[in-house]
Amino acid sequence: MQVMWTRLISVVEEQAQALIRTAFSPSVREAGDLSAGVYDGDGRMLAQAVTGTPGHVNAMADAVAHFIRRIPDMAPGDVYLTNDPWEGTGHLHDITVVTPVFRDGARVGFFACTAHVTDIGGRGFGADADSVYEEGLHLPIMRWTRGDSPDPTLLALIRSNTRQPDQLIGDIHALATCNAIGQARLAEMMDEFALPDLSDLAEHILTASREATLERIRALPPGEAASTMRIDGYSAPVDLSVRVTIAPDSVHTDWTGTSGTDPKGINVPLVYTKAYACYALKCAIAPDIPNNAGSLAPFTLSAPEGSIVNAPHPAPVALRHVIGHMVPDAVYGALDQLLPYTVPAEGAGCLCNFMLSVRPKGSEGRRAEVLSFNSGGAGARPGLDGLNATAFPSGVMTMPVEAIEQSGPVLIHRKELRPDSGGAGAYRGGLGQDMEVSAAPGHVAYFQAMLDRVEHPARGRHGGHAGGATRIALDDGTPLRGKGRQSVPQGARVVMAFPGGGGTGHPRDRAPGAVARDVALGYVSAEVAIRDYGLDPDEVDAILSRAARGDTL
DSSP states (O other), X not given: OHHHHHHHHHHXXXXXXXXXXXXXXXXXXXXXXXXXXXXXXXXXXXXXXXXXXXXXXXXXXXXXXXXXXXXXXXXXXXXXXEOOTTTTSSSTXXXXXXXXXXXXXXXXXXXXXXXXXXXXXXXXXXXXXXXXXXXXXXXXXXXXXXXXXXXXXXXXXXXXXXXXXXXXXXXXXXXXXHHHHHHHHHHHHHHHTTOSOSHXXXXXXXXXHHHHHHHHHHTSOOEEEEEEEEEOOSSSOEEEEEEEEEETTEEEEEOTTOOBOOSSSOOOOXXXXXXXXXXXXXXXXXXXXXXXXXXXXXXXXXXXXXBTTSXXXXXXXXXXXXXXXXXXXXXXXXXXXXXXXXXXXXXXXXXXXXXXXXXXXXXXXXXXXXXXXXXXXXXXXXXXXXXXXXXXXTOOOOOOHHHHHHTSXXXXXXXXXXXXXXXXXXXXXXXXXXXXXXXXTTEEEEEEEEOOOSXXXXXXXXXXXXXXXXXXXXXXXOBOOSXXXXXXXXXXXXXXXXXXXXXXXXXXXXXXXXXXXXXXXXXXXXXXXXXXXXXXXXXXXXXHHHHHXXXXX
16 A cells, blocks of 8 residues: 555656646746646545645645536546636636546546646736636636547637637646646556555545544644734735634634735635645644645634635635735744744745736837746744745745746846845844846836735744845836836836745854854845844954855854
8 A cells, every 4th residue: 555655646746747848838847836636536635746836736635526516427538627716726827627537437536737827818917906807717617628639619718818828728738638647657557556446545545644644633732822914915914813723633723803805816715725724734743744635634724704815706816825825924823832943933925926018119029928936035944044035835946037038028137145134033034035127128018016025024933033025116216016017117127125034033042153154155244243143343354254265164
């Protein structure tokens, strides 16, 4: 059983890697904004790929059951898809593709995968819509193929409603193909082990995972604690309020008291909130137990309908990740009271993404929708500094400059770590980034900001300082909003400073050698080293002199 379980994990990892190699969108190829998983015949997730994001894979854990409910006449050769925010992905810009697996005429399982697509029509990727109807083309749970060819009507409908149809259709083909690769590898495994179905293996995986997770939970002291975290929101701040309850057989998060649904597109369907709340708890309590329906089952959630973390249809949800990625930090604010020095300080939280809609100024040049994935700093961890420019909790990678510029007529003038953005502490928060971007000469652009932590930077823990706040402006100093579509004059640059993570512990308790290293590397300025960490000015001068000579500290 253990050998077959490990084989399943390798099958879904190959499934994910096939998607990366064949996808058209840079967000999949370069940033890894995807997920892949295998399920039993009842739609229970048995294994997920290591590659991918928790928002995708944990949302998919619930999605396959919706496909079973809505398509009762599944047949061999079928492939299904959806981008339904409430039954699949959280917003319209993610497409989930599900493929049933049949053996000797009986349905024995499913493969599913999800990927972010650059364009799905509508207003474009951003928070400006007033309802989900404005945010793009909605694809309910439906057949993509029956047999070898996609449904021609659906194909024509998708192509006629998107700005970059070749890229979108290519991505859907890639999603279907990676499921087919998973099917082939699973068939080989079932032949090798003479398995008529997956039922016995599924029971072993799910029972063992659930019992192992419950064992970890029972080892914790029972109790409950609450926390509130305020973040920027769109035009008004948003409060995330959560109560975490540790019981002998579960850990529950209750989101009563959280802000209500926002008029703009930063709302979160419950499936996405659940994905990140469960992920946060699993990271803290049972990180080494494989992720599947069994290991997720003891983590439960409730949230008032109409709150920003349980937004009902037709609320706008395009930037649901901006709020959803903050969910783990809110959970950890409560969990830190129950399990001190177990969880990290607050970090950047949401991805520091932006999108440029670029148009030629004259009759020549090309139009493009250029989406850039970027990261701020992660919060300091118990006993370790925070990671620089690293996306937690999403796990999506920062896109290389070359990949961004290849996507359309844009120029990245600067992209580097941001000094002093990591919150001071015995363990320092991770650094954010400085970045400058513009349209290429002869082009104009609209800039779609998807940022947070402008007014509410990441807080430290146990005496650690807050991380640096987000800043965004034009290069002439004109301030820009942290969210929303904004015009960029021809020749102007957008200058951004992405947020850093909070520190843990008092800065004066940081090891002097660690501070000296930070100063030598440029992570911490001389001023901050003296003011916050207590270094002598002469000592700082000596460190900088040695660094300039290239001497080893």
